[in-house]
Amino acid sequence: MELSDRKKRILKSIIDAYIDSGEPVGSKFLTSYGNISLSPATIRNEMSELENMGYLDKPHTSAGRVPSSSAYRLYVDELMENYRLTMEELNVINELMHFKASELDKIITQAGKVMSELTQCVTLSFTRENGADTISRFDTVFVDETSFLLVMISGTKQVRSEHVKTEYYINDEALCAIRRVLNENLTGITLENVTMPLIMKMEAEAGRLAPLINPIIRIAFSCFETEGDGSVKISGLSNLLSYPEFSDVEKLRSLMDMFDKKKGYLKNLLSSPDPQNAENLGLVPQDFGSDMKIYIGNEHDGTAFSDTGMVFCTVPMGNTQSVIGILGPKRMDYRKAVSALRVLAENMEKTAGIENNQNTEDINEQ
Amino acid sequence: MELSDRKKRILKSIIDAYIDSGEPVGSKFLTSYGNISLSPATIRNEMSELENMGYLDKPHTSAGRVPSSSAYRLYVDELMENYRLTMEELNVINELMHFKASELDKIITQAGKVMSELTQCVTLSFTRENGADTISRFDTVFVDETSFLLVMISGTKQVRSEHVKTEYYINDEALCAIRRVLNENLTGITLENVTMPLIMKMEAEAGRLAPLINPIIRIAFSCFETEGDGSVKISGLSNLLSYPEFSDVEKLRSLMDMFDKKKGYLKNLLSSPDPQNAENLGLVPQDFGSDMKIYIGNEHDGTAFSDTGMVFCTVPMGNTQSVIGILGPKRMDYRKAVSALRVLAENMEKTAGIENNQNTEDINEQ
DNA sequence: TTTAGCACTTTAACTTCACGAGTGCTAACA
DNA sequence: TGTTAGCACTCGTGAAGTTAAAGTGCTAAA
Numbered sequence: 001m002e003l004s005d006r007k008k009r010i011l012k013s014i015i016d017a018y019i020d021s022g023e024p025v026g027s028k029f030l031t032s033y034g035n036i037s038l039s040p041a042t043i044r045n046e047m048s049e050l051e052n053m054g055y056l057d058k059p060h061t062s063a064g065r066v067p068s069s070s071a072y073r074l075y076v077d078e079l080m081e082n083y084r085l086t087m088e089e090l091n092v093i094n095e096l097m098h099f100k101a102s103e104l105d106k107i108i109t110q111a112g113k114v115m116s117e118l119t120q121c122v123t124l125s126f127t128r129e130n131g132a133d134t135i136s137r138f139d140t141v142f143v144d145e146t147s148f149l150l151v152m153i154s155g156t157k158q159v160r161s162e163h164v165k166t167e168y169y170i171n172d173e174a175l176c177a178i179r180r181v182l183n184e185n186l187t188g189i190t191l192e193n194v195t196m197p198l199i200m201k202m203e204a205e206a207g208r209l210a211p212l213i214n215p216i217i218r219i220a221f222s223c224f225e226t227e228g229d230g231s232v233k234i235s236g237l238s239n240l241l242s243y244p245e246f247s248d249v250e251k252l253r254s255l256m257d258m259f260d261k262k263k264g265y266l267k268n269l270l271s272s273p274d275p276q277n278a279e280n281l282g283l284v285p286q287d288f289g290s291d292m293k294i295y296i297g298n299e300h301d302g303t304a305f306s307d308t309g310m311v312f313c314t315v316p317m318g319n320t321q322s323v324i325g326i327l328g329p330k331r332m333d334y335r336k337a338v339s340a341l342r343v344l345a346e347n348m349e350k351t352a353g354i355e356n357n358q359n360t361e362d363i364n365e366q
Numbered sequence: 367m368e369l370s371d372r373k374k375r376i377l378k379s380i381i382d383a384y385i386d387s388g389e390p391v392g393s394k395f396l397t398s399y400g401n402i403s404l405s406p407a408t409i410r411n412e413m414s415e416l417e418n419m420g421y422l423d424k425p426h427t428s429a430g431r432v433p434s435s436s437a438y439r440l441y442v443d444e445l446m447e448n449y450r451l452t453m454e455e456l457n458v459i460n461e462l463m464h465f466k467a468s469e470l471d472k473i474i475t476q477a478g479k480v481m482s483e484l485t486q487c488v489t490l491s492f493t494r495e496n497g498a499d500t501i502s503r504f505d506t507v508f509v510d511e512t513s514f515l516l517v518m519i520s521g522t523k524q525v526r527s528e529h530v531k532t533e534y535y536i537n538d539e540a541l542c543a544i545r546r547v548l549n550e551n552l553t554g555i556t557l558e559n560v561t562m563p564l565i566m567k568m569e570a571e572a573g574r575l576a577p578l579i580n581p582i583i584r585i586a587f588s589c590f591e592t593e594g595d596g597s598v599k600i601s602g603l604s605n606l607l608s609y610p611e612f613s614d615v616e617k618l619r620s621l622m623d624m625f626d627k628k629k630g631y632l633k634n635l636l637s638s639p640d641p642q643n644a645e646n647l648g649l650v651p652q653d654f655g656s657d658m659k660i661y662i663g664n665e666h667d668g669t670a671f672s673d674t675g676m677v678f679c680t681v682p683m684g685n686t687q688s689v690i691g692i693l694g695p696k697r698m699d700y701r702k703a704v705s706a707l708r709v710l711a712e713n714m715e716k717t718a719g720i721e722n723n724q725n726t727e728d729i730n731e732q
Numbered sequence: 733t734t735t736a737g738c739a740c741t742t743t744a745a746c747t748t749c750a751c752g753a754g755t756g757c758t759a760a761c762a
Numbered sequence: 763t764g765t766t767a768g769c770a771c772t773c774g775t776g777a778a779g780t781t782a783a784a785g786t787g788c789t790a791a792a
Contacts, residue, residue, distance in 0.1 A: 042733085249612075404765080
């Protein structure tokens with residue numbers, strides 16, 4: 001059965017009101033809320049039908065109605081209006097762009113903070129690893145007699161460096177030798193191709209510094225490896241406490257446990273386009289525009305996410321991709337989250353191309 | 367008035383019991399708890415006096431007694447026994463030491479996780495900045511035609527590097543020129559001494575690449591700057607939810623707000639030996655052994671920490687210092703926290719001296 | 733098709749009440 | 763003089779009962 005226009009309008013009003021208040025919405029309240037000019041009785045009839053169709057739930061007989069998951073899905077798909085960010089809100093995002101960080105990671109972290117502040121939800125963010133990447137060039141910088149900086153440049157022009165300290169006497173000549181050994185043997189290959197014979201060959205070539213080869217190999221490949229759980233950044237957790245739906249400590253705990261101990265899951269969720277990952281966590285994925293996805297928790301499974309909604313999008317920046325997700329109660333303000341993320345993503349893509357440019361601009365201004 | 371031995375024994379038993387259960391302790395319960403063989407009536411008399419002396423509080427007439435802040439202070443100072451970590455617990459810490467991380471930061475993060483798991487509290491950790499440090503040497507590594515790696519070595523042999531991307535054409539010669547300009551003008555000085563004339567001099571020397579000077583200066587000095595709020599790592603937040611004292615969402619929120627938004631305070635608290643910082647946050651500092659400090663919340667001020675206790679210590683590692691703190695309810699198990707931290711600190715100091723040594727050992731084993 | 737009216741349901745908030753836990757005091761005891 | 767038993771008193775907790783408010787569904791009228 002198709003939803004009549006009027007039903008849609010009523011449903012939308014209910015959801016809007018519920019997002020505002022978090023309380024079940026009654027028929028009488030609706031008459032004075034949206035642009036609906038019908039009597040409570042008529043609205044009750046419509047609500048009753050909407051309930052039969054699975055869009056509304058009743059906590060109990062004499063409470064108002066609460067939107068079901070499918071209602072939210074319909075809402076984000078077609079009912080939801082565009083949220084116009086206020087100038088103030090736009091400014092907050094724009095300021096972020098002037099954040100003088102050359103490091104991607106810092107920008108993402110900061111972006112997470114801004115988004116959580118703006119939407120009063122939790123933000124999850126992380127920078128996607130690009131999978132198999134090989135090292136295309138090694139370089140070294142002398143620091144002192146017992147340590148040096150090992151610089152690695154990957155095939156995709158990622159640069160990593162690591163301060164290596166040793167017990168051995170280091171000089172320019174030694175560094176040069178190490179560099180040569182590394183560049184001749186380790187460039188363009190993955191960790192799987194580092195065989196014992198190769199290691200022994202390198203050690204032979206390294207002469208006096210042979211004992212350094214093994215640790216260097218470990219360092220080199222671990223640098224480009226996934227950074228483990230630590231890479232999912234979370235901010236604004238305390239925002240959740242304002243929502244009455246999280247005043248139940250148990251619910252909160254299951255969510256926080258997820259954040260604390262199971263970041264791996266989150267990472268999968270954020271990084272994989274495979275909706276199966278979402279469903280395993282009790283979320284129903286919903287494509288939304290180009291890079292935007294909305295997941296809405298499934299009520300009747302006991303997972304941590306069953307009462308939450310989540311909007312996230314990927315932000316391509318230079319040659320890496322970041323994912324930023326906004327997680328809140330199921331009745332979170334999807335409109336605002338979507339708009340904020342969209343503005344953020346556009347801004348970041350724009351500035352990503354020119355990176356340190358804002359600095360050069362600064363110069364011109366002076 | 368001096369505390370008699372018996373009073374101390376009774377007080378200790380009360381605190382122990384309260385740490386166990388979180389419930390007010392009654393006189394009758396005590397007879398069967400510690401090694402006290404007195405009648406409830408006698409204990410009541412003693413308790414009554416302890417209350418007059420300010421060591422015990424009564425939530426209301428017919429509840430048991432609850433230790434006051436000064437009781438906790440006395441407890442950690444002289445009543446508390448040593449907690450012997452079980453073999454299992456020791457193993458967890460030892461395993462941590464084999465964590466093959468060349469980065470200090472990762473070890474600290476991991477240590478925080480282990481500590482929070484062990485004590486079922488929150489751990490705060492961060493690596494202390496060494497204040498005013500100047501750059502003693504610049505180096506550069508060519509990456510591609512429009513970017514290079516800027517390497518900075520500080521007076522205290524800290525190494526930082528930053529990938530600088532530009533719009534200008536870069537080659538070895540240009541890099542060499544930049545390096546020279548930087549080394550000749552910026553080594554050994556602090557940001558305050560970077561004057562406009564100096565900048566203009568450098569720009570003149572840099573010729574074609576003059577526009578790069580300004581951004582590079584920013585990058586260079588921000589690299590050694592404090593890393594902002596991000597540097598305080600927090601783990602095990604969800605542990606707090608198990609304690610009934612935090613089932614009140616408001617208390618939780620004030621704490622989490624602190625973690626979320628006011629990491630600066632925390633950092634001050636952790637990094638400064640100045641007790642004033644603690645008192646501003648409603649904590650009463652208490653020196654405890656060499657590098658160990660215990661702060662106990664002050665009941666009657668409304669700060670976030672009024673219901674918490676905190677044990678923390680500094681761990682010197684190589685040429686930096688880290689601080690790890692364990693924060694829990696005021697009735698947290700101080701014994702265990704102190705022991706765990708002590709073992710951790712000892713282990714870390716031990717391994718800090720040899721840094722990458724475990725790697726070299728690995729080689730020898732193969 | 734819409735609306736007004738009304739009976740019905742259910743929860744939240746408030747009272748009352750009895751119970752249990754723990755105290756403080758007094759008097760007896762060693 | 764220090765310790766203990768006994769007892770009255772206090773206070774919070776939980777159960778049970780009651781009321782008020784909010785919202786629904788249904789029926790009948792407009």
